[in-house]
Amino acid sequence: MYYLSIGLLGFVLNAFFCFGTPATVRAEDATFKVGLVTFLSGGAAGPFGVPARNAAELMVEAINNGTVPAPYNSKGFAGINIEPTIIDEAGGGTKQVGEFRNLVQRKNVDAVIGYISSGDCLAIAPVAEELKALTVFFDCGTPRIFEDNTYKYVFRTGPTSTMDNVAAARYVLDLKPDLKSVAGVNQNYAWGQDSWKDFKDSLAVLKPSVEVKTEQFPKIYAGQYGSEISALMVKGPEIIHSSFWGGDMEGLVLQGAARGLYDAHTGLFTCGETAMFRLADQITEGTIIGGRGPFGVYAPDNELNSWFRENYMARFATPPTYPSYKMAQALLGLKTAVEKAAAGKNEKPDKESIIAAFENLEFEAPSGTVRMALGNGHQAVQDMFYGQFTNKSGKPEVYNVKRYPAECVNPTDGVTSSEWISTSLKNTPCK
């Protein structure tokens, strides 16, 4: 009797789950769950995380309503509404791995878009692969993601930091063909060290006579840069390269400007675009500003960009900076891939077909055309721009803007950035 009862119970449970499952699947089919991870607290929240979150809010709403201009004027992802879950990226790699597992295993998201910190991207990528979770990095810059490993489930729709620094080296030589000396002040972790290495190595290849006067590596979030500024002033380089971002960059700009550092030595901020509106009256005229790609003030004049800028400014009363552009780009990349995978089908596409559609994809964004050309079709490349800052008209602008096509500032697929810089950079002209 006991075994009969157990058997009956098993039968009832089996029937419940077997017949109950399709209803659940149908419910899940109605939405495309996306985990959105960006800094909502900490020093990176203001300049990066919040603009990215704002862009995500704007884009998810517009995509669901089908109000994004063509070719994105269809509703949702292939008609499926996006259901976002926003997570704070603060707390470091270990915490983020836990949050990522929650998103994938408990919330059953269909995809995760996120990560500003290169450290977080390096921590998440292998976990995404282990969990077979479709993951789109939107902002982090380290080229090591796809240079050190091959991933099936991981994509990055934003360019790597290599092109920031290779293009920076090209720009300073275009601006000052007789350049004699440079110095660097970069944060003492992977991002700062890789950025400086790429810049220094590129200069060594393009103009070996350029002398490196000093290489400063203050701790991330140090806040006080008085000694570093003194060291830079004592050494007297023509150009000061910095990949500082967020509050660190803003602190360096403020403290350097108060001491006249950038009057005699031209500052080059590879992430400077995020500060050019916030600190317009503090940035020295002629400072070289990068925007990590064709974003913000470097974005092209097209319908998507006009729509994005207008709507973003109307909603948040500030122009979108590059993290906003990159978040919008990631969402549009995923939409393109999902719709390509869903073409000709009447159901939500499965993960494998989305991945197949995403690889080597070419899609349009407010920043122009994005090509998933590196990392076996998982890593985006774009053109790179640099310009000099001016506020003479009372409106922060850039002048002397130069465009560097993706091909002359990015390695070829299968070659690491370091190898490419040392072997091929010199022979890759910018057309």
Added chain:
Amino acid sequence: MDTALVILIDGLIYSSWLFIVAVGLTLIYGVMKILNLAHGSLYAIGAYTSASLVGWYFSTGYFPWAGFALFIGAAILAGMLTGFIIERGLLRFMYGRDEVVMILVTYGILLILEDVIKLLWGVDAYFAYQPYSMLGRIRLSGISFAGYDLSLILVAGLVGFALWYALNQTRQGKLLRAVIHDSEVSQAMGINVSRVFVVTFVIGSALGALAGGLTAPALSVAPGIGIEVIILAFAVVVIGGLGSVGGAAIGSLLVGICRALAVHTYPQLELFVIYGVMAMVLSIRPQGLFVTATARKI
């Protein structure tokens, strides 16, 4: 010679800032035996208060120099008020507990205050740079220094002198030293230890907030700024000896000069040098430079 002078000036500026940050922490520990982890949050509250007021005041176009009194005074007041609330609202119920318990309590306060800061000021950065350039530049040893940074040396000197004077030359200071020596005996002798604790905590908190207020013009004031500072402050206090104001001054000087030397001569060591100095001092004097070893009661 020129570079040596620059290193000395850089070291003094950084030491001054460190001293102002750390002295409140060491004062509270010295009197109350509380290692106040929330000190970083008080620093952040001072910075946010200053940044908010500077932004508002300079947009009004009023007499700019009055802005100094406003943002420094407001930071001190914010620190005093927060310190008073923390001490009366929570800490007084915990006195007599183990020091480790107090560390956990102040850690809890730190977490609460970090969220309170986000609730009050949001996550976007605040800027208060107007006062930073008002003191102009001073050319020393061939390079320009911000007058504001150099003035920190003076402020640190004044804070140090005021504390020394208050502790050694006033009746209240003598009462305080009696409490530091033995709070139970002090209470038995009629000293209102509870009041001494409140006053000490409020002054320590005000010093933390003053440090934040003074630093705000040179920074992007954003969530998390207090967390970074507390680590440095601990290093300084541990080097000098927990609870010693003189120790905090010497600890700040040691760290500041060594850091400036590293930045100018071997920048790769910058990250390591503060903790290197701490490790070296502790390997020779585990109790810190200015605290004498005492027998432990069993």
